[in-house]
Amino acid sequence: MTSIVEHVHAGPANGLAARLSRLLADWLPRQRWYGGKGARIDAEGVRVLARLDLLPGRDPGLSMVVVEVRPEGRDPERYQLFLGTRRELPGPLAHAELGPVPDGHGAEWHCYDALHDPELAGWLLDRLTAGDVLGPLRFHLLPGRRIVDGLRSLVLTGEQSNTSVIYGDKLIAKFLRRAVSGVNPDLELSLALADSGSRNIPQPVGWIDLALELEELEVPAHRRDSGGPDENGRPQAHRGSGDYGGPEPITVATVSEFLPTATDGWLLAQTSVRDLYAHPPGTSPKAAGGDFGPEAKRLGRATARVHHDLATMLPTGRMEPEEMERVAQGMIRHLHQAAVRVRELEPYVPALGEVLLRLGRIDKPIPTQRVHGDFHLGQVMRTVTGWVLLDFEGEPSRSLEERRAMAPAVKDVAGMARSFDYAAHHLGGDPEAAQQWADRNFHSFCKGYAAVSGHDPREQEILLRCYEIDKAVYEAVYEAANRPTWLHIPLAAIKRLVEGKL
Numbered sequence: 001m002t003s004i005v006e007h008v009h010a011g012p013a014n015g016l017a018a019r020l021s022r023l024l025a026d027w028l029p030r031q032r033w034y035g036g037k038g039a040r041i042d043a044e045g046v047r048v049l050a051r052l053d054l055l056p057g058r059d060p061g062l063s064m065v066v067v068e069v070r071p072e073g074r075d076p077e078r079y080q081l082f083l084g085t086r087r088e089l090p091g092p093l094a095h096a097e098l099g100p101v102p103d104g105h106g107a108e109w110h111c112y113d114a115l116h117d118p119e120l121a122g123w124l125l126d127r128l129t130a131g132d133v134l135g136p137l138r139f140h141l142l143p144g145r146r147i148v149d150g151l152r153s154l155v156l157t158g159e160q161s162n163t164s165v166i167y168g169d170k171l172i173a174k175f176l177r178r179a180v181s182g183v184n185p186d187l188e189l190s191l192a193l194a195d196s197g198s199r200n201i202p203q204p205v206g207w208i209d210l211a212l213e214l215e216e217l218e219v220p221a222h223r224r225d226s227g228g229p230d231e232n233g234r235p236q237a238h239r240g241s242g243d244y245g246g247p248e249p250i251t252v253a254t255v256s257e258f259l260p261t262a263t264d265g266w267l268l269a270q271t272s273v274r275d276l277y278a279h280p281p282g283t284s285p286k287a288a289g290g291d292f293g294p295e296a297k298r299l300g301r302a303t304a305r306v307h308h309d310l311a312t313m314l315p316t317g318r319m320e321p322e323e324m325e326r327v328a329q330g331m332i333r334h335l336h337q338a339a340v341r342v343r344e345l346e347p348y349v350p351a352l353g354e355v356l357l358r359l360g361r362i363d364k365p366i367p368t369q370r371v372h373g374d375f376h377l378g379q380v381m382r383t384v385t386g387w388v389l390l391d392f393e394g395e396p397s398r399s400l401e402e403r404r405a406m407a408p409a410v411k412d413v414a415g416m417a418r419s420f421d422y423a424a425h426h427l428g429g430d431p432e433a434a435q436q437w438a439d440r441n442f443h444s445f446c447k448g449y450a451a452v453s454g455h456d457p458r459e460q461e462i463l464l465r466c467y468e469i470d471k472a473v474y475e476a477v478y479e480a481a482n483r484p485t486w487l488h489i490p491l492a493a494i495k496r497l498v499e500g501k502l
């Protein structure tokens with residue numbers, strides 16, 4: 001490793017690391033993307049594992065730090081941060097400040113989140129343009145991609161688990177806040193889809209990674225055991241991961257083309273539902289205007305195309321009946337755990353268990369492949385030419401191994417079925433009209449899917465229903481903890497899923 005990397009052991013011997021730990025203990029819990037919500041951390045609970053001084057002796061200075069956080073009563077987590085330092089902090093950066101840090105010569109500088117500083121965010125993009133390697137920090141520009149100079153950066157608001165920076169309406173860089181070594185599924189799938197010539201994703205431009213060997217994170221055994229439904233995946237390497245001997249690098253950021261004219265699928269769907277509610281009950285969706293049916297059909301086509309391309313470019317497999325049995329048991333375990341936390345689920349447990357057990361009785365092998373994994377209307381965008389799919393990272397709460405596992409493609413279809421259900425019901429209008437909207441659009445989606453793939457996903461009824469149930473159970477736990485006024489949405493779906501004929 002070169003001299004720019006410093007492995008830091010926080011303690012009184014290292015004033016900077018000790019100060020950073022204190023500042024981060026206060027600042028991290030206030031960030032939207034911070035995972036350990038609600039749990040307190042003290043200064044001893046933040047350990048700076050490594051620091052890269054990227055602009056030594058400069059104002060502004062830039063360093064990258066990897067920190068380990070141990071919130072009280074929670075599993076440890078690692079975060080990666082770009083931190084800026086300036087002697088004087090301009091007003092527009094005040095909101096991004098962590099606090100003062102010693103400069104080593106008796107003075108104090110302002111330390112802040114560097115992604116908000118156009119000068120530093122621009123410097124990072126310039127490194128990508130040049131394909132630089134700064135010690136363990138590597139900037140990979142894909143062959144044939146060009147980046148125009150001088151793009152002005154802006155941090156996108158409203159993000160959840162990451163921070164995206166838009167560069168002049170041309171590029172979007174998603175800076176991943178969690179430091180996880182291993183293949184990043186979003187990057188892996190986007191590269192594979194770009195190689196297949198897919199037009200249903202924003203084109204990837206490059207990525208940044210960190211080839212740094214850190215001691216293994218101690219995660220309690222129960223978290224490592226995938227235990228979930230997708231246990232048949234195998235790891236495999238993505239491009240660019242074969243050129244170093246050590247551990248898999250940590251993906252720091254992915255950069256792709258920004259689609260300035262695109263509209264979020266969730267927003268489009270909501271507009272359609274609002275149009276329906278603005279008319280008297282019984283008005284047909286066509287007459288109410290804002291009909292989403294044709295869009296849902298196009299989205300089904302795009303989804304089937306992406307599934308096809310993923311199956312062509314990446315490994316595929318099949319689930320034998322014994323594995324289906326294991327998947328069913330995993331879902332049943334998940335249901336029981338959920339019912340302990342959400343008592344409203346209890347009355348449905350026996351009947352849901354019955355439905356889930358049917359998975360184990362499917363006697364034909366089921367084809368599996370890499371899938372989106374966290375598919376819903378907020379992960380798709382409509383551009384002037386068609387639908388694109390975003391964010392192939394999988395469900396954020398799951399382990400990397402689970403997020404990279406193969407699954408039946410219908411798992412994504414189930415995700416979209418749940419999303420239509422949410423879009424229809426969360427505005428609180430007439431439940432019957434809402435249900436018709438959801439059914440109609442899911443029907444169109446499946447028709448579109450079938451037109452490309454040759455088979456309607458609803459033919460795999462048991463599989464589809466079980467994935468929908470598993471998702472709705474997960475949603476019930478989420479809503480009970482975070483948005484109790486929405487708990488009725490997954491509960492009503494569970495009731496329908498249990499009562500519907502098979």
Ligand SMILES: Nc1ncnc2c1ncn2[C@@H]1O[C@H](COP(=O)(O)OP(=O)(O)O)[C@@H](O)[C@H]1O
Pocket residue numbers: 156159160161162164172174202256257258259260262264378379390391
């Ligand atoms: N290539 C893009 N062009 C335009 N907007 C984008 C692009 N990628 C992401 N976005 C916007 O950013 C939001 C979050 O992106 P996403 O990749 O799903 O990140 P997250 O992990 O935060 O969910 C999207 O819902 C979309 O509004």
Ligand SMILES: [Mg+2]
Pocket residue numbers: 378379390391
């Ligand atoms: Mg997303």
